[in-house]
Every structure is written in C-alpha cells, then in structure tokens.
Amino acid sequence: MSSGLNDLYQQLILDHNKSPRNFRKIEKATHNAEGYNPLCGDHFTVFIEMDGDVIKDVSFQGSGCAISKASASMMTTAVKGTKKEEAEKLFEKFRSVVTRDIHKEVDDLEELGCLGALAGVAEFPARIKCASLAWHALHSALNSNGAVVSTENANAH
Amino acid sequence: MRPSSEIITKEVERTIRTPLNIARIREDFPILAQRVHGKPLVYLDNAATSQKPQAVIDSLARYYSSQNANIHRGVHTLSELATYEYEKARGKIKLFLNASDSREIIFVRGATEGINLVAQSYGKKFIKAGDEIIISAMEHHSNIVPWQLLCEQVGSVLRVIPMNDDGELLMDEYDKLLNSKTKFVSIVYLSNSLGTINPVKDIITRAHKRGIPVLVDGAQSTSHLLVDVQDLDCDFYVFSGHKVFGPTGIGALYGKTALLESMPPYQGGGDMISSVTFEKTTYNALPYKFEAGTPNIAGVIALGVAIDYVRAIGMDAIAAHERELVNYATERLSATDGIRIIGTAKEKASVVSFVMENIHAHDIGTIVDREGIAIRTGHHCTQPVMKRFGIPATARASFAFYNTTHEIDELVKALVKVKEIFGA
Ligand SMILES: Cc1ncc(COP(=O)(O)O)c(C=O)c1O
Numbered sequence: 032m033s034s035g036l037n038d039l040y041q042q043l044i045l046d047h048n049k050s051p052r053n054f055r056k057i058e059k060a061t062h063n064a065e066g067y068n069p070l071c072g073d074h075f076t077v078f079i080e081m082d083g084d085v086i087k088d089v090s091f092q093g094s095g096c097a098i099s100k101a102s103a104s105m106m107t108t109a110v111k112g113t114k115k116e117e118a119e120k121l122f123e124k125f126r127s128v129v130t131r132d133i134h135k136e137v138d139d140l141e142e143l144g145c146l147g148a149l150a151g152v153a154e155f156p157a158r159i160k161c162a163s164l165a166w167h168a169l170h171s172a173l174n175s176n177g178a179v180v181s182t183e184n185a186n187a188h
Numbered sequence: 189m190r191p192s193s194e195i196i197t198k199e200v201e202r203t204i205r206t207p208l209n210i211a212r213i214r215e216d217f218p219i220l221a222q223r224v225h226g227k228p229l230v231y232l233d234n235a236a237t238s239q240k241p242q243a244v245i246d247s248l249a250r251y252y253s254s255q256n257a258n259i260h261r262g263v264h265t266l267s268e269l270a271t272y273e274y275e276k277a278r279g280k281i282k283l284f285l286n287a288s289d290s291r292e293i294i295f296v297r298g299a300t301e302g303i304n305l306v307a308q309s310y311g312k313k314f315i316k317a318g319d320e321i322i323i324s325a326m327e328h329h330s331n332i333v334p335w336q337l338l339c340e341q342v343g344s345v346l347r348v349i350p351m352n353d354d355g356e357l358l359m360d361e362y363d364k365l366l367n368s369k370t371k372f373v374s375i376v377y378l379s380n381s382l383g384t385i386n387p388v389k390d391i392i393t394r395a396h397k398r399g400i401p402v403l404v405d406g407a408q409s410t411s412h413l414l415v416d417v418q419d420l421d422c423d424f425y426v427f428s429g430h431k432v433f434g435p436t437g438i439g440a441l442y443g444k445t446a447l448l449e450s451m452p453p454y455q456g457g458g459d460m461i462s463s464v465t466f467e468k469t470t471y472n473a474l475p476y477k478f479e480a481g482t483p484n485i486a487g488v489i490a491l492g493v494a495i496d497y498v499r500a501i502g503m504d505a506i507a508a509h510e511r512e513l514v515n516y517a518t519e520r521l522s523a524t525d526g527i528r529i530i531g532t533a534k535e536k537a538s539v540v541s542f543v544m545e546n547i548h549a550h551d552i553g554t555i556v557d558r559e560g561i562a563i564r565t566g567h568h569c570t571q572p573v574m575k576r577f578g579i580p581a582t583a584r585a586s587f588a589f590y591n592t593t594h595e596i597d598e599l600v601k602a603l604v605k606v607k608e609i610f611g612a
Contacts, residue, residue, distance in 0.1 A: 035558065036554075036555060036558050036609070039554070040551075040555075040609050040610075045609075045610065045611065049546075070566065071549075071550055071565070071566045071567070071580075071581060072566065072567050072571070072574065072580040072581050073550075073580070074580075094580055095548065095580075096548035096549070096550035096551050097547070097548060097551045097610070098550070098551070100548075155554060157554070158550070158554060161550065
C-alpha cells in the first residue's frame with residue numbers, strides 16, 4: 032500500500048468509520064444542520080444541544096464515505112464540551128491543515144489532537160470536501176440553525 | 189458461434205472471439221502508455237469520456253497550424269478549405285448513423301445541448317399545458333432536467349417508465365403510460381450507470397403507433413453499438429463526440445428533416461439566417477438554421493477523424509470485444525466476495541457498476557486510483573437510479589475497445605486490496 036493511502040486510511044480513521052461515535056439523533060437538540068455533497072451524495076445531519084455558549088452535546092446521522100464519516104465522528108468527540116468559539120477555531124485549524132500545501136510541514140498538528148489523523152487528506156484533493164463536510168454542517172448549525180449546506184456553495188470550501 | 193470442441197479453454201475461446209489486435213490499437217492512444225502513481229494506467233472510465241487516438245490529436249493540430257479560418261463566410265482559400273473539411277465531417281456522421289441526408293445532422297456541443305435544443309425548440313412549439321412527456325427511470329440528468337425545465341415553462345407533465353431490480357424497463361408499464369396526452373418520448377439507448385441496452389426500437393414502434401415522436405439519447409450507445417437511425421426510425425438522436433474518441437465540446441443531433449423543418453431556431457445569430465433586416469429575418473435552411481455563430485470547427489473536423497477511426501475498426505468487432513470484457517468483468521467481480529453488481533439486465537454493454545459491502549464507492553475509487561486504475565465512483569449523474577436501488581453511489585468500470593481482460597484482472601486485484609485496507 033502506498034504511503035499516501037497508509038496516511039489516509041489509518042487505523043483510527045477506519046475505526047471511526049466502522050464504529051462512529053455520537054452516531055445518533057439528539058431529541059432535544061437546540062441546533063441542527065444538514066451537510067450535503069451533491070457530487071457524491073454524502074449526506075449528514077449534525078445535531079447540537081447548546082448550554083449557553085457551550086456545546087453540551089453533539090451528534091450526527093447520515094451516510095457517506097469512510098473519510099466523511101470518520102471525520103464527522105471525530106469532530107463530535109473533539110467539540111463536545113467546548114465553547115462555540117473554540118469549536119469554530121478548531122474548524123479553522125482543521126481546514127487549514129487539510130487544505131495545506133502538502134510540500135510544507137505542519138508544525139502545530141498537536142493542537143488538533145486526534146483530528147490530526149485526517150492530515151493525510153491534504154494529499155487527496157478530491158477528498159478534502161469529504162473530510163470537511165460535517166464541519167461545514169456544524170458551522171452552519173451554530174450560525175444559521177436549520178440550514179442545508181452544500182459543499183458546492185461558495186462558502187463551503 | 190461457440191467453438192464446438194470442448195477442449196478449447198476459455199482463454200482460447202476469448203482469443204477467437206476477439207479478433208481485434210488490441211496491442212496494436214493501444215499504440216494509437218498515446219495516453220494509454222502513461223503511468224499513474226508509478227503504475228501503468230488502467231483506464232476504465234470510458235463512459236465518462238473516451239481517450240483519443242493520435243489521428244484525432246493530429247487533426248486538431250493540423251487544423252490550427254494550416255487550415256484555420258471561419259467557415260461559410262469567405263471566398264479565400266483557407267475559408268473554403270475549412271468549410272470543405274467541416275461539411276465533409278457532417279457527411280461522415282451522416283454515414284455513421286445512417287441518416288438519409290446530411291442536412292439532418294446538426295452540430296451541437298454534445299448530447300446535453302442536443303436534448304436541450306429539442307426540448308426548447310420542438311418542445312416549446314408543440315408541447316402544451318397538460319401534455320405528457322415520457323422518459324425512463326434510468327435517464328442521465330441531461331435527459332431529465334431539460335424536460336423538467338420545459339414542463340415548468342409550458343405546464344406539461346413528466347412521466348417515468350419504471351424498471352425492475354435487474355435494471356430493465358417495464359414495457360407493460362410503458363404501454364400504460366402511453367395515452368392521448370403523450371406528446372413526446374425521450375429515452376436512453378444504453379444506460380451509463382447500469383449498462384442496460386434498452387429496446388429502443390420497440391419503444392419507438394409503440395410510440396409511433398400513436399404518432400408520438402421519440403428522441404434517443406445516444407451518449408453511450410454511439411461508441412459501443414452499431415447505430416442505424418433509419419432502422420430504429422427514431423425522430424431525434426443525440427451524441428457527444430468526446431465519448432466516441434473525438435474532442436470535447438462537440439457532438440451532433442440527428443433529426444428527421446420534416447421535424448427539423450417544423451421547428452423554430454434554438455439560438456439566433458450569424459450563419460443561421462438567410463437575410464436580416466430590423467423588421468424581419470428569414471432563417472437559413474437546414475442544418476444551418478440550428479447552427480448559430482461560429483461553431484467548433486476544429487472539433488467537428490476532428491470528430492470526423494474519430495468516426496473514421498471507429499469505422500475502420502468496425503462496430504461489430506468493437507461490440508464483440510466489449511461483450512467479452514463485460515462478461516469477463518461480470519464473472520470476476522461476481523466471484524469476489526463482498527462485491528455486488530448493480531445492473532444485471534440481460535442485454536448489457538460496456539458498463540459494470542458495483543458496490544462493496546460496507547465500503548463506500550469513493551473509498552474504492554481513491555484506493556484503486558493509487559494502483560493506476562481510473563474508475564468512476566458516485567451517482568454518475570443518475571441520482572434517481574441510485575435511489576431506485578437504495579444506494580448512495582456505485583463504483584463503475586466502463587470499457588472501450590482498447591481495454592483488455594488483463595486490465596480487469598488488475599482491477600480485481602486492486603479491489604482485493606480495498607478489502608484488505610478495510611479489513612473486510
Ligand atoms: C446517457 C448519457 N446521456 C447524456 C450524457 C451527457 O453527455 P454530455 O455531458 O457529453 O453532454 C451522458 C454523459 O455522461 C450520458 O452518459
């Protein structure tokens with residue numbers, strides 16, 4: 032297996048794909064949004080229960096490829112219990128890592144914690160949208176509750 | 189046709205049934221010699237677009253280096269030469285489709301534009317509020333959306349022929365859909381996501397009994413099946429040059445003369461007129477009435493060269509070789525645990541779509557790409573087909589005459605790797 036594939040399909044990612052965390056609906060969700068990639072049909076709904084400024088609970092449902100599903104699962108574990116701004120900051124960081132110039136070193140990967148496992152996506156431009164889909168839905172749920180975000184919208188890249 | 193002797197092995201049988209010299213043919217396609225991720229390219233995405241033989245590539249270069257001029261507009265030598273080559277290509281397409289007259293061949297950007305032209309020109313004039321248009325459950329989005337647009341504009345209604353679990357149209361249901369309100373039928377000949385060959389001749393006959401015109405979407409069929417528009421008796425036929433080994437951005441619409449004559453122009457501009465004053469414009473004769481503006485001249489000429497190439501090999505030989513490829517791929521993929529083929533019609537060509545248990549098509553696509561194998565993954569612009577089968581996407585291997593059984597073996601090997609990675 033080529034090293035790129037090794038990076039992309041790490042054990043951690045395969046595990047989150049097989050047994051996604053927080054893969055459920057939150058009945059008393061205060062926020063939710065759908066993320067949809069019309070090019071491949073990946074489709075997730077992200078549910079959030081806010082407690083003031085804090086993401087008390089977050090979950091997702093839907094279907095997609097291993098990368099999009101694992102990314103959604105890892106995202107829920109990463110942002111659960113954080114403040115809204117922290118989650119948004121993490122998204123920015125995550126986005127900059129998966130869309131980075133692959134010839135450059137990433138120096139502050141630790142900030143991402145286990146999300147760093149998805150850094151290998153940068154080598155597969157066609158899959159960046161898969162990795163970011165749930166994040167766009169999270170962002171949209173936090174900011175415009177109930178929206179449907181598509182990876183093909185200008186703001187979704 | 190089967191060799192009588194039982195001792196002839198499958199391998200030999202395959203060689204007998206496929207008399208094409210594939211190794212020799214592959215030399216004509218420079219791109220096939222490439223390596224991708226360090227592996228020899230295995231190009232199995234021909235339904236999306238086909239590769240181009242050197243003759244087509246040369247034709248584009250030759251046009252721009254020694255023939256470039258606008259057509260139908262000048263008396264100078266280059267313009268006459270370009271016009272001659274352009275019209276010669278029209279004649280080649282007429283022969284290829286067995287149309288009865290070159291004026292029935294209209295150059296368009298591709299299948300999509302051809303369908304839009306018919307919907308907007310024929311449809312807007314002849315289809316009224318409450319009228320019905322029939323398409324099928326396996327149409328490409330480009331044979332759905334133009335009709336939906338028309339329905340929104342004129343208030344007509346879209347009806348859909350359903351299919352069975354093998355991906356075959358239910359002809360009884362088609363009969364039930366046909367009624368006095370039906371004003372048009374538009375149907376795909378060869379499905380790009382399932383590989384089904386539809387009984388278009390029968391579909392046309394049944395429509396014609398009621399005087400209903402039929403458009404055949406030939407985007408896939410043109411490069412895999414022998415097409416004879418007079419034998420089919422279709423009223424319109426569309427195809428894209430880039431799927432028939434020609435350049436992108438060029439294709440053709442065939443239409444019966446009487447129908448084309450009755451239709452208003454699709455776009456206005458130069459070349460489509462015979463005289464213009466501010467009070468009144470008289471339209472040009474066929475086919476120019478539908479070819480407004482400077483066309484893709486180089487593309488038309490190169491498409492003619494692509495058609496020459498295909499005809500030289502022969503559609504019969506191509507169809508026979510590809511039948512072997514489809515049968516072989518079907519056999520090998522079905523024999524691999526965890527793979528399920530989507531689209532198991534009795535009449536099939538050139539396309540094998542499949543899904544893998546618990547593994548999304550996109551992951552398959554990414555992993556086999558690293559082995560140098562190009563397949564398409566996704567909904568193939570046929571979302572209703574995916575919905576019908578209850579799947580988000582398929583992986584699709586689609587063949588051309590330059591593909592080999594060895595390449596299918598490479599695909600199967602790569603799919604085994606996919607399973608290993610996913611621990612399946
Ligand atoms: C069955 C079918 N119809 C129509 C089209 C549209 O062709 P184009 O995009 O070249 O206009 C395609 C292309 O994928 C197709 O497979």
